[in-house]
Amino acid sequence: MRSGAKISSIGVYVPPKLLTNADLEKMVATNDEWIVERTGIHQRHIVEPGVATSDLAAEAARCCLKRRGIEASEVEMIIVATVTPDMMFPATACLVQEKIGATGAWGFDLSAACSGFIYALQLGAKLIESGVHKKVMVIGADVMSSILDYTDRSTCILFGDGAGAVLLEPTEEGEIGFVDFVHEIDGSGGSSLYMPGGGSLHPSTAETVAAKMHFVHQEGGAVFKVAVRKMAELSETLLTRNELTAADLDCFIPHQANRRIIQATAERLGLPEDKVVINIGEYGNTTAGTIPLAMNTALDRDRLHKGDTVLLASFGGGFTVGTTLLRWEM
Numbered sequence: 001m002r003s004g005a006k007i008s009s010i011g012v013y014v015p016p017k018l019l020t021n022a023d024l025e026k027m028v029a030t031n032d033e034w035i036v037e038r039t040g041i042h043q044r045h046i047v048e049p050g051v052a053t054s055d056l057a058a059e060a061a062r063c064c065l066k067r068r069g070i071e072a073s074e075v076e077m078i079i080v081a082t083v084t085p086d087m088m089f090p091a092t093a094c095l096v097q098e099k100i101g102a103t104g105a106w107g108f109d110l111s112a113a114c115s116g117f118i119y120a121l122q123l124g125a126k127l128i129e130s131g132v133h134k135k136v137m138v139i140g141a142d143v144m145s146s147i148l149d150y151t152d153r154s155t156c157i158l159f160g161d162g163a164g165a166v167l168l169e170p171t172e173e174g175e176i177g178f179v180d181f182v183h184e185i186d187g188s189g190g191s192s193l194y195m196p197g198g199g200s201l202h203p204s205t206a207e208t209v210a211a212k213m214h215f216v217h218q219e220g221g222a223v224f225k226v227a228v229r230k231m232a233e234l235s236e237t238l239l240t241r242n243e244l245t246a247a248d249l250d251c252f253i254p255h256q257a258n259r260r261i262i263q264a265t266a267e268r269l270g271l272p273e274d275k276v277v278i279n280i281g282e283y284g285n286t287t288a289g290t291i292p293l294a295m296n297t298a299l300d301r302d303r304l305h306k307g308d309t310v311l312l313a314s315f316g317g318g319f320t321v322g323t324t325l326l327r328w329e330m
């Protein structure tokens with residue numbers, strides 16, 4: 001009989017440098033009260049110059065391997081979800097592979113913005129479930145500070161840098177692991193949240209840089225509404241088709257974009273606060289990093305235990321939406 005797939009270890013890393021709301025008050029016309037009330041964010045971690053996504057990803061991966069007690073050479077595959085790769089190519093997965101010494105691994109990057117980690121998780125789980133691999137490393141990592149305009153108060157206050165890595169392995173006797181998922185993309189939302197410059201449509205030139213096309217552009221209000229509606233809708237679909245209700249869930253781990261988005265989604269699902277993991281206050285929105293960082297926070301706060309029924313939900317640029325149902329087996 002084929003086995004299922006489970007998360008067998010986790011590691012996270014955020015750079016030590018903090019960017020607080022007080023720091024931002026000195027950079028743009030904003031204030032701590034506005035940021036906390038509208039987003040729930042108090043601080044973000046950001047890299048020093050010269051530190052890239054692969055550095056954060058490699059640190060998270062090392063921590064994940066250490067927790068599991070295995071060598072990097074045992075990893076068969078590395079998927080890095082990111083929208084801030086070190087370079088257009090090579091893939092950040094290749095850079096991470098070299099940095100951690102995962103000499104037996106193949107891999108690639110996956111671009112799905114804030115849903116990247118959940119999408120990569122499913123790919124990795126399917127490769128375990130199919131029997132192709134026994135150890136897949138899935139990493140969500142972003143250095144959002146590298147693509148933010150720190151003169152635009154509507155975007156620069158939202159994001160931070162960070163990474164999380166999980167190891168996927170076959171389930172043991174009696175374990176369940178990954179149960180089901182519902183994913184959706186909607187390209188009609190593309191221009192509501194995007195970085196227009198630096199790709200093949202608008203290769204970087206002095207003009208694209210002068211026009212700030214290498215920064216995140218966002219219609220915040222539009223993104224907010226769709227995020228709440230779609231995360232709740234896909235979560236409902238996933239629960240219903242697995243004959244579950246919100247009452248059956250032990251832990252809801254959503255993408256951390258805005259505290260109000262998380263609370264509104266949880267409210268629509270009928271989830272009480274004590275089942276919802278929120279750590280956006282400490283990290284801001286780390287894009288592909290938020291879900292593993294929130295998983296780690298849930299473990300640290302003793303809110304996640306072996307056997308728990310867990311729902312993951314994400315929303316991001318694209319638009320991309322992801323939901324995953326799993327039994328926590330760590």
Ligand code: COA
Nearest residue numbers: 030031034038114153154157220221223224257258315316
């Ligand atoms: N500090 C102070 N005022 C700010 C501000 C800031 N950092 N950013 C925007 N404002 C102002 C606006 O200019 C506007 O002023 P005006 O009414 O004079 O025009 C006012 O605050 C209200 O702006 P609005 O955009 O309506 O606020 P909001 O309540 O929608 O909050 C976001 C803005 C960006 C926080 C919110 O829309 C959001 O979080 N959207 C989703 C973003 C997201 O999650 N993206 C990632 C998805 S993965």
